[in-house]
Amino acid sequence: MKLTTQEQETIDSYNQNASKFASSRLTDNKHQRWVVEKQKLKQYQPSGKILDIGSGSGIDAKELVQLGYDYAGVDYSDGLLEQARKDNPGITFLKQSVYELDFPKDSFDLFWACAVLLHMPKDRIGNALQSIHKVIKKGAIGCITLKKGEGEKFVEGDHCGIGYKRFFSFYKEEEFKNILIREGFEVLETYETDHSNKKWLVFFVRAK
Known part of the structure; x- marks a missing residue:
């Protein structure tokens, strides 16, 4: 599935600013980036193969x-x-589009898409979720x-004063929850949180 102009411009921005972006994320980690979410994920699914989508x-x-995940x-x-x-070093990172995940069916027990x-x-989010659904097991946690x-x-x-241009889709909680249900996911938990001085929505889901 070919990337849109918006998606390609965003990828180009990341390519041009990769080292700066990585440094900004290290700053995030000092403030325990998504630590609560990782703990919750461990509670939902303590072990198994995990796919980090958009691993950056x-x-x-x-x-x-x-945490013990493969x-x-x-x-x-x-x-x-x-x-x-x-x-x-020693950790697997692959170049793949979320729209064309190249893994066998039922490959993963969990996924992380932060x-x-x-x-x-927004008119392509369904395609992305369908692609994810194909490579995770029934009952997989995300x-x-x-x-x-x-x-x-x-x-x-x-972010952090880096002058790059990125495309964003913003969602209301109920809006994205309905999309998840439509694409074959059970919504286990959802809540709002503050992260990097922004309002975020967090969804824990199970593949039906």
């Missing part, structure tokens, strides 16, 4: 491995993949985080 610079990889990360940015492999599906245009809001637009200089 690999900032969540070490923690997910330390980890694989996928991203479509060459720059971020290079950074992830450099910072996390701050990635928000880069998909964590998804999105920015709270309305509409979709490009945002520039959005």
Whole structure:
């Protein structure tokens, strides 16, 4: 599935700013990036194979491995993949689009999709979720985080003063919950949280 102009511009921004982006994520980690969500994931599914969708610079990889999961990360940015492999030797990172995940059916027991599906245009989010559903097992547990809001637009200089341009889709809780149900996921838990001075929505789901 070919990327849209919005998606390609976002990938280009990540490629051009990969090292700066990785450094900004290290700052996030000092403030325990998504630590509550990782603990909750462990409670829902203590072990198994996990797919990190939009693994970026690999900032969540070490923690997910330390939690005991058999980890694989996928991203479509060459720059971020290079950074992830450099910072996390021995951990698997593959170049794959969320729309075309190249794994056998029922490969994973869990998935982690934090701050990635928000880069998909709203009219393509169903395609992304269907692709994820194909490679995870029935009953697989997933964590998804999105920015709270309305509409979709490009945002520039959005994080740590880095002047790059990225496309975002913003969601209301009920809006995305209905999309998840439509695409074959049971919503186990959802809540709002503050992260990096932004309002985020967190969804824990189970594949039907």
